[in-house]
Amino acid sequence: MTRVFSGVKPTGHLTLGNYLGAMRQWAGVDQHRADALFCIVDLHALTVAHDPARVRRLSRQSASLLLAAGLDPELCTVFVQSHVDEHARLSYLLECVATDGEMRRMIQYKEKAVRERERGGSVRLSLLTYPVLMAADILAYGTEEVPVGDDQAQHVELARDLAVRFNQRYGHTFVVPRATLPTVAARVMNLQEPTSKMGKSDDTGPGIVYLLDEPEVVRKKVMRAVTDSGRDVVYDRQERPGLANLLEILAACTGGNPAALSGVYESYGSLKKDTAEAVVEVLRPLQKKHKELCADPGYVEGVLREGAERAREMARPTVDAAYRAIGL
Numbered sequence: 001m002t003r004v005f006s007g008v009k010p011t012g013h014l015t016l017g018n019y020l021g022a023m024r025q026w027a028g029v030d031q032h033r034a035d036a037l038f039c040i041v042d043l044h045a046l047t048v049a050h051d052p053a054r055v056r057r058l059s060r061q062s063a064s065l066l067l068a069a070g071l072d073p074e075l076c077t078v079f080v081q082s083h084v085d086e087h088a089r090l091s092y093l094l095e096c097v098a099t100d101g102e103m104r105r106m107i108q109y110k111e112k113a114v115r116e117r118e119r120g121g122s123v124r125l126s127l128l129t130y131p132v133l134m135a136a137d138i139l140a141y142g143t144e145e146v147p148v149g150d151d152q153a154q155h156v157e158l159a160r161d162l163a164v165r166f167n168q169r170y171g172h173t174f175v176v177p178r179a180t181l182p183t184v185a186a187r188v189m190n191l192q193e194p195t196s197k198m199g200k201s202d203d204t205g206p207g208i209v210y211l212l213d214e215p216e217v218v219r220k221k222v223m224r225a226v227t228d229s230g231r232d233v234v235y236d237r238q239e240r241p242g243l244a245n246l247l248e249i250l251a252a253c254t255g256g257n258p259a260a261l262s263g264v265y266e267s268y269g270s271l272k273k274d275t276a277e278a279v280v281e282v283l284r285p286l287q288k289k290h291k292e293l294c295a296d297p298g299y300v301e302g303v304l305r306e307g308a309e310r311a312r313e314m315a316r317p318t319v320d321a322a323y324r325a326i327g328l
Protein backbone atom coordinates (compact mmCIF):
# COMPACT_ATOMS: atom_id res chain seq x y z
CA MET A 1 0.00 0.00 0.00
CA THR A 2 1.13 3.55 -0.73
CA ARG A 3 2.66 5.25 2.30
CA VAL A 4 1.10 8.67 2.92
CA PHE A 5 2.12 11.27 5.51
CA SER A 6 0.69 14.69 6.31
CA GLY A 7 0.22 16.98 9.28
CA VAL A 8 -1.27 20.06 10.92
CA LYS A 9 0.49 22.66 13.04
CA PRO A 10 -1.05 23.44 16.44
CA THR A 11 -0.45 27.19 16.11
CA GLY A 12 -4.11 28.15 16.16
CA HIS A 13 -7.61 26.79 15.80
CA LEU A 14 -8.07 24.74 12.65
CA THR A 15 -9.80 26.52 9.80
CA LEU A 16 -12.05 25.84 6.86
CA GLY A 17 -8.87 26.09 4.74
CA ASN A 18 -7.27 23.22 6.66
CA TYR A 19 -10.45 21.19 6.26
CA LEU A 20 -11.18 21.76 2.56
CA GLY A 21 -7.52 21.84 1.51
CA ALA A 22 -6.34 18.84 3.49
CA MET A 23 -8.31 17.09 6.24
CA ARG A 24 -11.34 16.22 4.15
CA GLN A 25 -9.17 14.49 1.58
CA TRP A 26 -7.29 12.60 4.32
CA ALA A 27 -10.51 11.29 5.87
CA GLY A 28 -12.50 10.72 2.69
CA VAL A 29 -9.85 9.26 0.43
CA ASP A 30 -6.32 8.84 1.76
CA GLN A 31 -6.93 6.74 4.86
CA HIS A 32 -8.93 4.25 2.77
CA ARG A 33 -6.53 3.85 -0.13
CA ALA A 34 -3.18 4.12 1.65
CA ASP A 35 -1.14 3.28 4.70
CA ALA A 36 -1.47 6.79 6.09
CA LEU A 37 0.01 8.72 9.00
CA PHE A 38 -1.42 12.04 10.18
CA CYS A 39 0.66 14.03 12.59
CA ILE A 40 0.08 17.01 14.86
CA VAL A 41 3.39 18.71 14.23
CA ASP A 42 3.85 20.47 17.57
CA LEU A 43 7.61 21.02 17.18
CA HIS A 44 6.79 23.28 14.24
CA ALA A 45 4.63 25.42 16.53
CA LEU A 46 7.77 26.41 18.46
CA THR A 47 9.31 28.24 15.51
CA VAL A 48 7.49 31.46 16.47
CA ALA A 49 6.66 33.08 19.82
CA HIS A 50 4.05 30.95 21.58
CA ASP A 51 2.39 30.21 24.88
CA PRO A 52 3.43 26.66 25.94
CA ALA A 53 0.10 25.83 27.58
CA ARG A 54 -1.74 26.95 24.45
CA VAL A 55 0.40 24.74 22.19
CA ARG A 56 -0.42 21.76 24.40
CA ARG A 57 -4.12 22.59 24.40
CA LEU A 58 -4.20 23.14 20.64
CA SER A 59 -2.40 19.83 20.02
CA ARG A 60 -5.14 17.95 21.82
CA GLN A 61 -7.83 19.99 20.13
CA SER A 62 -6.30 19.39 16.70
CA ALA A 63 -6.20 15.65 17.40
CA SER A 64 -9.83 15.59 18.36
CA LEU A 65 -10.77 17.67 15.30
CA LEU A 66 -8.89 15.27 13.02
CA LEU A 67 -10.87 12.41 14.52
CA ALA A 68 -14.09 14.43 14.31
CA ALA A 69 -13.37 15.05 10.62
CA GLY A 70 -13.42 11.30 10.13
CA LEU A 71 -9.89 10.00 10.61
CA ASP A 72 -10.30 6.48 11.92
CA PRO A 73 -7.48 5.11 14.11
CA GLU A 74 -8.35 1.63 12.85
CA LEU A 75 -7.44 2.76 9.33
CA CYS A 76 -4.63 5.25 9.86
CA THR A 77 -2.07 6.41 12.44
CA VAL A 78 -2.77 9.68 14.27
CA PHE A 79 -0.04 10.97 16.57
CA VAL A 80 1.86 13.94 17.96
CA GLN A 81 5.28 14.70 16.46
CA SER A 82 7.11 15.37 19.76
CA HIS A 83 6.07 11.94 21.06
CA VAL A 84 8.32 10.34 18.45
CA ASP A 85 12.03 11.23 18.86
CA GLU A 86 12.91 10.02 15.37
CA HIS A 87 11.75 13.30 13.78
CA ALA A 88 14.31 15.43 15.64
CA ARG A 89 17.00 12.74 15.26
CA LEU A 90 16.62 12.67 11.51
CA SER A 91 16.23 16.43 11.17
CA TYR A 92 19.81 17.01 12.28
CA LEU A 93 21.20 14.63 9.67
CA LEU A 94 19.19 16.38 6.98
CA GLU A 95 20.54 19.75 8.16
CA CYS A 96 23.91 18.36 7.21
CA VAL A 97 22.64 17.81 3.67
CA ALA A 98 20.62 21.02 3.19
CA THR A 99 22.22 24.41 2.47
CA ASP A 100 21.52 27.76 4.07
CA GLY A 101 20.76 29.32 0.67
CA GLU A 102 18.11 26.72 0.04
CA MET A 103 16.47 27.55 3.36
CA ARG A 104 16.48 31.30 2.77
CA ARG A 105 14.65 30.82 -0.52
CA MET A 106 11.59 29.28 1.14
CA ILE A 107 8.62 31.57 0.57
CA GLN A 108 7.01 30.85 3.94
CA TYR A 109 10.25 31.69 5.73
CA LYS A 110 10.49 35.02 3.95
CA GLU A 111 6.87 35.88 4.75
CA LYS A 112 6.95 34.75 8.36
CA ALA A 113 10.34 36.30 9.11
CA VAL A 114 9.01 39.68 7.95
CA ARG A 115 5.96 39.26 10.17
CA GLU A 116 8.06 38.36 13.21
CA ARG A 117 10.27 41.40 12.69
CA GLU A 118 7.25 43.66 12.22
CA ARG A 119 5.92 42.43 15.55
CA GLY A 120 9.20 43.56 17.08
CA GLY A 121 10.51 40.06 17.72
CA SER A 122 13.65 38.33 16.56
CA VAL A 123 13.51 35.46 14.08
CA ARG A 124 14.16 32.06 15.61
CA LEU A 125 16.71 29.88 13.85
CA SER A 126 14.12 27.10 13.86
CA LEU A 127 11.89 29.20 11.59
CA LEU A 128 14.65 29.03 9.00
CA THR A 129 15.31 25.31 9.45
CA TYR A 130 11.68 24.25 9.85
CA PRO A 131 11.38 22.89 6.30
CA VAL A 132 14.23 20.48 7.13
CA LEU A 133 12.29 19.16 10.11
CA MET A 134 9.30 18.83 7.81
CA ALA A 135 11.46 16.86 5.39
CA ALA A 136 12.44 14.60 8.30
CA ASP A 137 8.75 14.14 9.20
CA ILE A 138 8.11 12.93 5.68
CA LEU A 139 11.26 10.92 4.96
CA ALA A 140 11.32 9.05 8.29
CA TYR A 141 8.30 7.04 7.19
CA GLY A 142 9.32 6.09 3.67
CA THR A 143 6.51 8.37 2.53
CA GLU A 144 5.53 8.23 -1.13
CA GLU A 145 2.75 10.83 -1.16
CA VAL A 146 2.16 13.96 0.87
CA PRO A 147 -1.39 15.29 0.49
CA VAL A 148 -1.15 19.03 1.25
CA GLY A 149 -2.62 22.35 0.23
CA ASP A 150 -0.84 24.42 -2.36
CA ASP A 151 1.04 26.48 0.29
CA GLN A 152 3.12 23.47 1.31
CA ALA A 153 4.15 22.34 -2.17
CA GLN A 154 7.55 24.09 -1.99
CA HIS A 155 8.41 22.35 1.29
CA VAL A 156 7.58 18.93 -0.15
CA GLU A 157 9.79 19.80 -3.11
CA LEU A 158 12.63 20.44 -0.63
CA ALA A 159 12.02 17.05 1.01
CA ARG A 160 12.38 15.49 -2.44
CA ASP A 161 15.63 17.32 -3.11
CA LEU A 162 17.10 16.32 0.26
CA ALA A 163 16.10 12.68 -0.23
CA VAL A 164 17.72 12.57 -3.66
CA ARG A 165 20.89 14.33 -2.44
CA PHE A 166 21.23 12.11 0.63
CA ASN A 167 20.72 8.98 -1.46
CA GLN A 168 23.32 10.10 -4.01
CA ARG A 169 25.91 10.97 -1.37
CA TYR A 170 25.44 8.17 1.14
CA GLY A 171 23.65 5.37 -0.69
CA HIS A 172 19.98 4.65 -1.16
CA THR A 173 18.20 5.34 2.15
CA PHE A 174 15.04 7.37 1.50
CA VAL A 175 11.98 6.98 -0.66
CA VAL A 176 11.56 10.15 -2.75
CA PRO A 177 8.13 11.61 -1.91
CA ARG A 178 5.79 13.78 -3.96
CA ALA A 179 3.02 16.25 -3.06
CA THR A 180 -0.57 15.50 -4.03
CA LEU A 181 -2.80 18.57 -4.19
CA PRO A 182 -6.61 18.68 -4.06
CA THR A 183 -8.33 19.62 -7.32
CA VAL A 184 -10.62 22.23 -5.70
CA ALA A 185 -9.92 24.42 -2.67
CA ALA A 186 -6.17 23.82 -2.79
CA ARG A 187 -5.88 27.36 -1.46
CA VAL A 188 -8.83 28.80 0.46
CA MET A 189 -8.32 32.54 0.83
CA ASN A 190 -8.98 34.88 3.74
CA LEU A 191 -12.51 36.28 3.41
CA GLN A 192 -11.35 39.81 4.30
CA GLU A 193 -8.12 39.75 2.29
CA PRO A 194 -8.77 37.40 -0.60
CA THR A 195 -5.21 37.73 -1.87
CA SER A 196 -3.77 35.95 1.21
CA LYS A 197 -4.57 32.43 2.28
CA MET A 198 -6.91 31.61 5.14
CA GLY A 199 -4.21 30.71 7.68
CA LYS A 200 -4.93 29.76 11.26
CA SER A 201 -1.88 31.54 12.62
CA ASP A 202 -2.92 34.96 11.33
CA ASP A 203 -4.90 36.85 13.88
CA THR A 204 -7.32 38.32 11.39
CA GLY A 205 -10.40 36.64 12.82
CA PRO A 206 -13.19 38.12 10.66
CA GLY A 207 -11.72 36.65 7.47
CA ILE A 208 -11.14 33.18 8.86
CA VAL A 209 -13.80 30.52 9.33
CA TYR A 210 -12.72 28.26 12.19
CA LEU A 211 -13.99 24.70 12.29
CA LEU A 212 -15.57 25.30 15.68
CA ASP A 213 -17.32 28.56 14.73
CA GLU A 214 -21.03 28.54 15.61
CA PRO A 215 -23.41 28.65 12.58
CA GLU A 216 -24.30 32.27 13.30
CA VAL A 217 -20.63 33.26 13.32
CA VAL A 218 -20.00 31.41 10.04
CA ARG A 219 -22.96 33.18 8.43
CA LYS A 220 -21.77 36.58 9.61
CA LYS A 221 -18.22 36.01 8.34
CA VAL A 222 -19.33 34.77 4.93
CA MET A 223 -21.95 37.49 4.46
CA ARG A 224 -19.30 40.13 5.26
CA ALA A 225 -16.71 38.62 2.93
CA VAL A 226 -14.95 41.21 0.77
CA THR A 227 -15.98 40.92 -2.87
CA ASP A 228 -15.34 43.53 -5.54
CA SER A 229 -17.10 46.49 -7.03
CA GLY A 230 -18.47 44.58 -10.06
CA ARG A 231 -22.05 43.29 -10.04
CA ASP A 232 -22.04 40.22 -12.22
CA VAL A 233 -21.01 36.85 -10.79
CA VAL A 234 -18.01 35.58 -12.78
CA TYR A 235 -15.23 33.16 -11.86
CA ASP A 236 -11.92 34.95 -12.31
CA ARG A 237 -9.16 34.26 -9.79
CA GLN A 238 -6.92 37.10 -10.98
CA GLU A 239 -9.39 39.92 -11.43
CA ARG A 240 -12.08 38.93 -8.90
CA PRO A 241 -10.29 37.02 -6.14
CA GLY A 242 -12.93 37.55 -3.44
CA LEU A 243 -15.72 36.25 -5.62
CA ALA A 244 -13.60 33.37 -6.92
CA ASN A 245 -12.83 32.35 -3.34
CA LEU A 246 -16.53 32.20 -2.44
CA LEU A 247 -17.29 30.19 -5.59
CA GLU A 248 -14.49 27.77 -4.76
CA ILE A 249 -15.63 27.34 -1.18
CA LEU A 250 -19.20 26.72 -2.35
CA ALA A 251 -17.97 24.27 -4.99
CA ALA A 252 -15.78 22.44 -2.49
CA CYS A 253 -18.65 22.17 0.00
CA THR A 254 -21.28 21.03 -2.50
CA GLY A 255 -19.19 19.01 -4.94
CA GLY A 256 -19.81 21.52 -7.75
CA ASN A 257 -17.54 23.37 -10.13
CA PRO A 258 -16.72 27.05 -9.46
CA ALA A 259 -16.98 28.20 -13.07
CA ALA A 260 -20.30 26.42 -13.59
CA LEU A 261 -21.65 27.80 -10.30
CA SER A 262 -20.89 31.36 -11.36
CA GLY A 263 -23.57 31.03 -14.03
CA VAL A 264 -26.19 30.10 -11.45
CA TYR A 265 -26.06 33.32 -9.41
CA GLU A 266 -27.29 36.77 -10.33
CA SER A 267 -26.27 38.56 -7.15
CA TYR A 268 -23.45 38.48 -4.64
CA GLY A 269 -26.03 38.31 -1.84
CA SER A 270 -27.55 35.02 -2.93
CA LEU A 271 -24.12 33.50 -3.60
CA LYS A 272 -22.97 34.46 -0.11
CA LYS A 273 -26.12 33.12 1.47
CA ASP A 274 -25.78 29.72 -0.22
CA THR A 275 -22.06 29.59 0.52
CA ALA A 276 -22.69 30.32 4.21
CA GLU A 277 -25.31 27.56 4.42
CA ALA A 278 -23.08 25.09 2.58
CA VAL A 279 -20.24 25.77 5.03
CA VAL A 280 -22.59 25.45 8.03
CA GLU A 281 -23.77 22.07 6.73
CA VAL A 282 -20.23 20.81 6.13
CA LEU A 283 -19.20 21.80 9.66
CA ARG A 284 -22.31 20.50 11.45
CA PRO A 285 -21.41 16.77 11.69
CA LEU A 286 -17.77 17.58 12.48
CA GLN A 287 -18.77 19.86 15.36
CA LYS A 288 -21.18 17.27 16.72
CA LYS A 289 -18.50 14.56 16.73
CA HIS A 290 -15.98 16.94 18.27
CA LYS A 291 -18.37 17.65 21.14
CA GLU A 292 -18.74 13.91 21.79
CA LEU A 293 -14.97 13.46 21.78
CA CYS A 294 -14.48 16.33 24.22
CA ALA A 295 -16.63 14.42 26.67
CA ASP A 296 -14.18 11.52 26.46
CA PRO A 297 -10.62 12.95 26.59
CA GLY A 298 -9.23 9.56 27.65
CA TYR A 299 -10.18 8.17 24.26
CA VAL A 300 -8.23 10.84 22.34
CA GLU A 301 -5.21 10.38 24.66
CA GLY A 302 -5.33 6.62 24.00
CA VAL A 303 -5.44 7.12 20.25
CA LEU A 304 -2.38 9.41 20.44
CA ARG A 305 -0.46 7.02 22.67
CA GLU A 306 -1.03 4.06 20.38
CA GLY A 307 -0.40 6.22 17.33
CA ALA A 308 3.00 7.30 18.68
CA GLU A 309 3.99 3.70 19.39
CA ARG A 310 3.09 2.65 15.87
CA ALA A 311 4.81 5.65 14.34
CA ARG A 312 7.99 5.05 16.33
CA GLU A 313 8.18 1.47 15.08
CA MET A 314 7.69 2.60 11.51
CA ALA A 315 10.27 5.42 11.65
CA ARG A 316 13.09 3.79 13.61
CA PRO A 317 14.48 1.44 10.91
CA THR A 318 14.75 4.24 8.34
CA VAL A 319 16.30 6.72 10.76
CA ASP A 320 18.77 4.10 12.04
CA ALA A 321 19.68 3.30 8.43
CA ALA A 322 20.30 7.01 7.76
CA TYR A 323 22.67 7.23 10.76
CA ARG A 324 24.59 4.23 9.50
CA ALA A 325 24.70 5.52 5.94
CA ILE A 326 26.10 8.91 6.96
CA GLY A 327 28.92 7.24 8.90
CA LEU A 328 27.75 7.12 12.51
Ligand code: ADP
Pocket: 006, 007, 008, 009, 010, 011, 015, 017, 018, 019, 020, 021, 022, 023, 147, 148, 149, 150, 151, 152, 185, 186, 187, 188, 189, 197, 198, 199, 200, 201
Ligand atom coordinates in the same frame (compact mmCIF):
# COMPACT_ATOMS: atom_id res chain seq x y z
P1 ADP B 1 -1.80 26.70 8.60
O1 ADP B 1 -0.97 26.87 9.85
O2 ADP B 1 -1.35 27.53 7.47
O3 ADP B 1 -3.26 26.73 8.81
P2 ADP B 1 -0.85 23.92 8.48
O4 ADP B 1 0.58 24.09 8.15
O5 ADP B 1 -1.24 23.44 9.81
O6 ADP B 1 -1.59 25.24 8.07
O7 ADP B 1 -1.49 23.04 7.37
C1 ADP B 1 -2.26 21.88 7.50
C2 ADP B 1 -2.73 21.50 6.13
O8 ADP B 1 -3.77 22.38 5.71
C3 ADP B 1 -1.64 21.58 5.06
O9 ADP B 1 -1.80 20.49 4.17
C4 ADP B 1 -1.94 22.87 4.35
O10 ADP B 1 -1.50 22.85 3.01
C5 ADP B 1 -3.44 22.92 4.43
N1 ADP B 1 -3.94 24.30 4.40
C6 ADP B 1 -3.68 25.25 5.33
N2 ADP B 1 -4.30 26.41 5.01
C7 ADP B 1 -4.95 26.18 3.83
C8 ADP B 1 -5.78 26.98 2.98
N3 ADP B 1 -6.06 28.23 3.28
N4 ADP B 1 -6.28 26.40 1.86
C9 ADP B 1 -6.02 25.10 1.56
N5 ADP B 1 -5.25 24.30 2.32
C10 ADP B 1 -4.72 24.81 3.44
